[in-house]
Amino acid sequence: MSAPLWPAPTVTAPVTATVRLPGSKSVTNRALLLAALADGPGAVRLALRSRDADLMTAALRTLGAEMTAVDETPESADWLFTPGPVAGGGHIEVGLAGTVMRFVPPMAALADGEVSFDGDPAARKRPMGTILSALRALGAHADADTLPFTIRGPVTGGEVSVDASGSSQFVSGLLLTAARFEKGVTVRHVGPPVPSMPHIEMTVQMLRARGVEVDDSEPDIWRVAPGPIAATDFTVEPDLSNAAPFFAAAMVTGGAVTVPGWPLETTQPGDLLRHLLAEMGAEVTRVPGGLEVRGSGTITGIDADLRAASELTPTIVALAALADSPSRLRGIAHIRGHETDRLAALVTEITRLGGDANETEDGLEIRPRPLHGGVFHSYEDHRMATAGAVIGLRVPGVEVEDIATTRKTLPDFPRMWAHMLGDMS
Known part of the structure; x- marks a missing residue:
């Protein structure tokens, strides 16, 4: 029995939202x-x-x-x-x-x-x-x-x-x-x-x-x-990597998304979003108590080594597929052994929607082309599912297979996505 399909919302107006992320x-x-x-x-x-x-x-x-x-x-x-x-x-x-x-x-x-x-x-x-x-x-x-x-x-x-x-x-x-x-x-x-x-x-x-x-x-x-390992009273930071699709929404739509609680210092790889998204054309600003990403609606291709933050790859690939210039992502051969072979899966799904992508020895090359609707398979991989949601913001007719797989790290991604888009109070 095939997994259900989730119609990814498409928007024509800038997204402006504050998104509170659960713990890392x-x-x-x-x-x-x-x-x-x-x-x-x-x-x-x-x-x-x-x-x-x-x-x-x-x-x-x-x-x-x-x-x-x-x-x-x-x-x-x-x-x-x-x-x-x-x-x-x-x-x-x-x-x-x-x-x-x-x-x-x-x-x-x-x-x-x-x-x-x-x-x-x-x-x-x-x-x-x-x-x-x-x-x-x-x-x-x-x-x-x-x-x-x-x-x-x-x-x-x-x-x-x-x-x-x-x-x-x-x-x-x-x-x-x-x-x-x-x-x-x-x-x-x-x-x-x-x-x-x-x-x-x-x-x-x-x-x-x-x-x-x-x-x-x-x-x-x-x-x-x-x-001994000392007992402590410890508080968990927000999950910075899970900010990626929400910040990407600001870039795709030319809007602004703020994530409260962004730490001034952290060892989370997701903090590299500040630099990666800026290189792709976003305006990234620390605001009181958080981080804001503002997009112009235009996305610039990137040449980046993602070895230190490979979990960000699916979102960066989604942005690269919507960019105005080619991208090359390096240092990520190891994600062939993640929840799925993420390199092969990303190439397959971007190509399925009319895009142009190929694997290299240690990464991916993406050359933007006009995309069309279709099924975006998730491969039981939460970050593949959210990448499909990002593409769907601009490309009508994208249906993400098994959006529920996002429960791996986000308890209710569809509700958060809808709330960001203004569909819920």
Whole structure:
């Protein structure tokens, strides 16, 4: 049975809106896991409620964490934690959440028994061998290199070399639990450059904020000393990457969109939107308490290395397909292993609507052409779905397949989109 189609709204007037974003998925899932491993009770406030975040909370409960949600809304919750011994004997569903499938196995290796993992059919194709081989080298047992698999401790820690060129999550997954390993961990990256380095910097910053000793003074080497993870009362930032389609709406329509709560300093890769959108012709301004993006209705092509913020690629590609000059995006070969092969999917869908795009060895080339309506397939990928919504703002007749897949990081994207366009009070 095919997924339902969502008629992407087309607008002819400038969009002017303030869009309040829920919490960062990347920050939420790191904070939840660290709270479950802490040395005492703590809280994670304004945590995102989405499919990925709900999968993480379910996994942590399976591993023995006591968690109570207070001040719940459809988009957020304050989680109160009482950590306990890591429990074995359970089963964890990871869905399509990279943070669950790569961050939780090292914690599961601390358990007193086996822990099994599985996920969505598409998740079984995602790279997992790096993290599972690393756990074996650190003393644990893993019975496969892809989902489904079973983890069994004990894990002692020590030194391990990994090729993290496929995902920065391989490094972050090891670092997050490393302080609880008997010997801590030293992770050495060997291979092509690690993508999404800001996400590793986010992990290191969050560990240090909890009193964990992390040495990242040498390139591609991270050392975490064994010791406690301090309990904290932590508040999650808005998800800056999820601002991308809303800011893109300002550019496509020649309007203005403001996102409140944009931090002055952050490790979120989404902060690179400030520079990328300015290069594509937007006026980007810090306003009291937030960030405003104003478009002229004209979009300029871009030549950019997106290695540090590859999650922004689908939105940048949507803008590039509507631009007045060609674009080249580099440093993103690794997103062939994301929720779907994003490079192939983007080329297929842009071409399906009459555009001109092709893959390169490490990215994409997009040459603008007049687009027409049609079905924009999402491939169970939330960022593909929002890219289709952006194109639909200018191109009548675009129908996005399975818009509900956006629940991965945005609890109700269609409502937020409609509210931005003025269809809801």
